[in-house]
Amino acid sequence: MNTHKTIFDTTLRDGEQTPGVSLTNEQKLKIARQLDKLGVDVLEAGFPVSSDGERQNVRAIANEGLSLDVCGLARVLTKDLDACIDCNVDMIHTFVSTSDIQRIHTIKKSREEVVAMAVNAVEYIKDHGVKCMFSAMDATRTDLDYLIEVYKAVEGAGCDIINVPDTVGIMAPSSMYQLVKNINNEVNIPIDVHCHNDFGIAVANSLMAAEAGASQIQVTINGIGERAGNANLAEVVMCLHSIYGAKTNINTEYLLETAKMVENYTGIHMPANTPIVGDNAFAHESGIHTHGVLEKSDTFEPGIMTPEMVGHKRRIVIGKHAGKHAVKKSLEDMGIETTEEQLDEILIRIKDIANKGKRICDADLHAVASAVLGRNLGNETIILKEFSVMTGNLTTPTAVVRAKIGDEEAVASNFGVGPIDAALKAVELMIGGYTKVKVRDFSLEAITGGSDALAEVTISVEDEHGRVVSAQSASADIATASVDALITAINILLEKKKLWSME
Incomplete structure (x- = not known):
């Protein structure tokens, strides 16, 4: 045809x-x-x-x-x-x-x-x-x-x-x-x-x-x-x-x-496994697959269709099925170098976390690597000082965020359709002069029961070049968990950007 x-x-x-x-x-x-x-x-x-x-x-x-x-x-x-x-x-x-x-x-x-x-x-x-x-x-x-x-x-x-x-x-x-x-x-x-x-x-x-x-x-x-x-x-x-x-x-x-x-x-959400345009369309976790793709993408992708052809990006996902090559590549993307012994230990700890049913984010890998190497990897460019959210049936949800960014203090406020939306938009506005990011994915899961349930928020942020970083945070206050996860993800992204700028 x-x-x-x-x-x-x-x-x-x-x-x-x-x-x-x-x-x-x-x-x-x-x-x-x-x-x-x-x-x-x-x-x-x-x-x-x-x-x-x-x-x-x-x-x-x-x-x-x-x-x-x-x-x-x-x-x-x-x-x-x-x-x-x-x-x-x-x-x-x-x-x-x-x-x-x-x-x-x-x-x-x-x-x-x-x-x-x-x-x-x-x-x-x-x-x-x-x-x-x-x-x-x-x-x-x-x-x-x-x-x-x-x-x-x-x-x-x-x-x-x-x-x-x-x-x-x-x-x-x-x-x-x-x-x-x-x-x-x-x-x-x-x-x-x-x-x-x-x-x-x-x-x-x-x-x-x-x-x-x-x-x-x-x-x-x-x-x-x-x-x-x-x-x-x-x-x-x-x-x-x-x-x-x-x-x-x-x-x-x-x-x-x-x-x-x-x-x-x-409002009709695409499942992650949606062909061509789903989040997982060009994502790889299995150790065998990621090793092959890192060597030559055609080994475990169609070849006749690449992520670039459809405006997508290839992702290497770290999880319970991850292999050493995928973890090494992800660490290198963060500017982290390890010995073979350290890499083996990081892989073991990551798999232990994943086997408990937890999704591995960039922040988790960063934290595990810091623990194994025995030192703090990178600096927190953004340090949250305080934030507040005002909402109610007669009030437009409004958030105010104050943080230290480098050597300066920054404050921003913004509106949203709800308290979480307002808080995240306030953070995005606050860091707008330092880096351009947008929230790409947001998920919320209650991990305990009751009205005071502990909520776990997972956020992925994307920069102007389409590069994505993810982080998680848990709190009984959903807005707090959301802001913490967002700032953690942005801090990791900023560390990565320093590395990319030197390439």
Whole structure:
């Protein structure tokens, strides 16, 4: 499949239909701009007839002057089509149910009526000078002969591209291949596919459709969408590029950046093991793996896809499965040199800690190395003096932090959506003149019970070059634990930066 495929993104339409997700107008506009930067060919901005707010969103995106085509969704109803036309979209995606189960029980139309409605909608769109995509909803449960009849009818009406949706996600990849192959043999306009992930094979079905002749694939960022979601853009694109040798217009170096934006706006967290863009996608802990990767990355990574290709970074993780090479490399990154005997002792202590179920952070490795070498490694650039947080149901959470940074005293205050957010933002503001960092990950776990439970906070901070350092702290006061962990991580990062600046 050494050919070019176009990418149709429906994050702002089907993606926003994810249960519990509701994007603001400004968030939608920012995502649209990001998708344009990413290189998406078509963006489905929304379903304009559904509400006045939705219509305003779609119109704003259509008028943004983006390079991609902006598409609006519409049923085969004149009011829906007019709503899209009123938004000045480049393309209208119109649809009607064609499977017997949906046709009989939802729209209650005969097969002949459905064909007529589809043709009328396509002709209406083309009469208004707009590109048209027609979708036979629930195509994968539609009688094949009838499905082809519908597609041929809209092709004759001037449709630009047809969509084959696996609406309820029930196709096996081999069946998807055969279906698209059959349709491709009968129609002469491009084929697009829209696969749902109910059985976890939306990406596989999309790729099989592409093998069978589909020229365009519908996707969402992070695979969000109705029920179990849609085909994941990053996975589809990187499979096309790296495995199939196909081309798209996607600028893959922005995949992680885009995924993080959508994760942040939707609140749908990506599991660490998410392919391509997850935190663990290029992370290694096993001693055998890390040894190999440190020698040559292709030994335990695909090779045909590197972290740099998708805007990611390789990470060596220290834990119970870590080997001597990984620990040595991590210590060297901190500017710590050891003898073989010291290295062996550090490895033993690290494994002892990890075997008790504790996640090993950079701060832990630093502390263990200090103990084994019998000296304090590095200085604390930032020494916390005091901090306070004011919050309540009538007060915007506000934090004030005072610390000694080098030989100077610094004070900063900031607001947040909660006391922890305010405290962390105050620290970031306070150290802004010394180094640029942002909180990359934050996790909280209660390690004792009761209202006075001891909480353990783990924080990862990232500098302007994408380098990450992690630290933990435990306290009955969550805000205290959070600030302590953050400052510990920043201190280690500052020590590392001194080393990096000498390289």
